[in-house]
Amino acid sequence: MRIVVVADPLPVLQPAHDSTVAIVEAAQERGHEVLVTTTRQLSVRDTRAHAACRQLTVVPATLAGGRWRAVADWWRVGAERDACLDDADAVLMRTDPPVDGDYLRATYLLDQVDRRVVMVNAPEGLRAANEKLFILRFPELVPDTVVTADIGEAVDTVRRWGRAVLKPTDGMAGRGILRLCPGDPNIRSILETATARGRSQVVVQRYLDEAGHHGDRRVIVLDGEPIGVVRRVAAPGEFRCNMAAGADVVADEVTPADKHVCSALAPELARLGLVLAGIDVIGDRLTEVNVTSPTGLREIDALSGTRLPHLVVEHLERAVAGRRP
Numbered sequence: 471m472r473i474v475v476v477a478d479p480l481p482v483l484q485p486a487h488d489s490t491v492a493i494v495e496a497a498q499e500r501g502h503e504v505l506v507t508t509t510r511q512l513s514v515r516d517t518r519a520h521a522a523c524r525q526l527t528v529v530p531a532t533l534a535g536g537r538w539r540a541v542a543d544w545w546r547v548g549a550e551r552d553a554c555l556d557d558a559d560a561v562l563m564r565t566d567p568p569v570d571g572d573y574l575r576a577t578y579l580l581d582q583v584d585r586r587v588v589m590v591n592a593p594e595g596l597r598a599a600n601e602k603l604f605i606l607r608f609p610e611l612v613p614d615t616v617v618t619a620d621i622g623e624a625v626d627t628v629r630r631w632g633r634a635v636l637k638p639t640d641g642m643a644g645r646g647i648l649r650l651c652p653g654d655p656n657i658r659s660i661l662e663t664a665t666a667r668g669r670s671q672v673v674v675q676r677y678l679d680e681a682g683h684h685g686d687r688r689v690i691v692l693d694g695e696p697i698g699v700v701r702r703v704a705a706p707g708e709f710r711c712n713m714a715a716g717a718d719v720v721a722d723e724v725t726p727a728d729k730h731v732c733s734a735l736a737p738e739l740a741r742l743g744l745v746l747a748g749i750d751v752i753g754d755r756l757t758e759v760n761v762t763s764p765t766g767l768r769e770i771d772a773l774s775g776t777r778l779p780h781l782v783v784e785h786l787e788r789a790v791a792g793r794r795p
């Protein structure tokens with residue numbers, strides 16, 4: 471297969487952590503050609519989507535003592551060349567949030583890729599599924615959640631619930647996530663800042679105590695099925711369970727409750743072409759559905775002895791075989 475990966479610039483990737491790099495390694499190991507590009511290098515000519523690409527080869531990270539290690543000089547790229555994306559077998563759109571104007575524009579350009587090319591994830595799905603708001607489509611799975619730009623309403627909600635979490639709708643990696651307590655003299659000021667003084671909606675969600683006790687579980691979902699889980703426990707003095715906020719990672723496994731959540735999500739994920747997702751589950755509640763560049767594959771492989779990136783690439787192989795005339 472020829473796989474085009476739309477990624478953040480290689481120097482900002484973390485080879486020992488990023489799932490994108492892990493998937494590239496698996497593709498390379500399985501004999502596929504990987505071309506890398508960035509959202510800026512996408513274009514449309516004669517109605518077809520193109521990208522200025524470079525062939526990418528990577529030095530695979532190694533697992534030693536439960537930790538991934540990568541060499542500093544972990545990638546090699548070939549000369550830049552123009553590739554029509556219709557000639558690829560699969561296109562992986564894997565840049566990190568925010569889902570801003572540049573990101574959305576990239577998805578519109580990817581709309582021009584021939585439908586026979588396997589897209590992970592599909593551009594229409596990436597636009598449709600806001601990572602913080604997609605959960606609202608599943609009322610039986612979400613914690614109590616209010617989305618509002620109204621500071622008074624947010625304050626009243628926190629008073630009613632006792633404790634809440636505030637989230638911007640376009641963040642990641644714990645950025646902008648704050649705990650709201652009714653007695654905090656800063657509460658209105660926090661909400662003014664987070665809502666740009668009542669102009670932008672934010673998510674106010676009931677604080678789930680399970681997060682403090684058992685952490686936040688990341689479930690990797692491939693084609694609607696849970697394929698691996700890692701539990702993240704917040705660092706001392708921190709409430710956010712994000713790895714980027716120093717959380718500890720603990721081995722975990724797929725439970726019947728995870729399967730139940732995934733079976734509820736699966737039809738909607740399939741309808742939107744969201745092949746690969748990373749869902750966050752706290753207790754039995756669904757708190758986030760990551761579709762842009764979900765991470766966790768490396769950590770799950772290290773803790774559970776799985777080879778999740780290979781499952782992803784095998785899935786691509788089957789999807790591509792199914793679409794060839």
Ligand SMILES: Nc1ncnc2c1ncn2[C@@H]1O[C@H](COP(=O)(O)OP(=O)(O)O)[C@@H](O)[C@H]1O
Nearest residue numbers: 642643644645676677678681686710711712758
């Ligand atoms: N409802 C909640 N109750 C308690 N903690 C939460 C809740 N929602 C999120 N958190 C905490 O905040 C962290 C980040 O929230 P999340 O919605 O996953 O956004 P992101 O990971 O994109 O920053 C979680 O890992 C968890 O520790």
Ligand SMILES: [Mg+2]
Nearest residue numbers: 643644750758
């Ligand atoms: Mg999260």
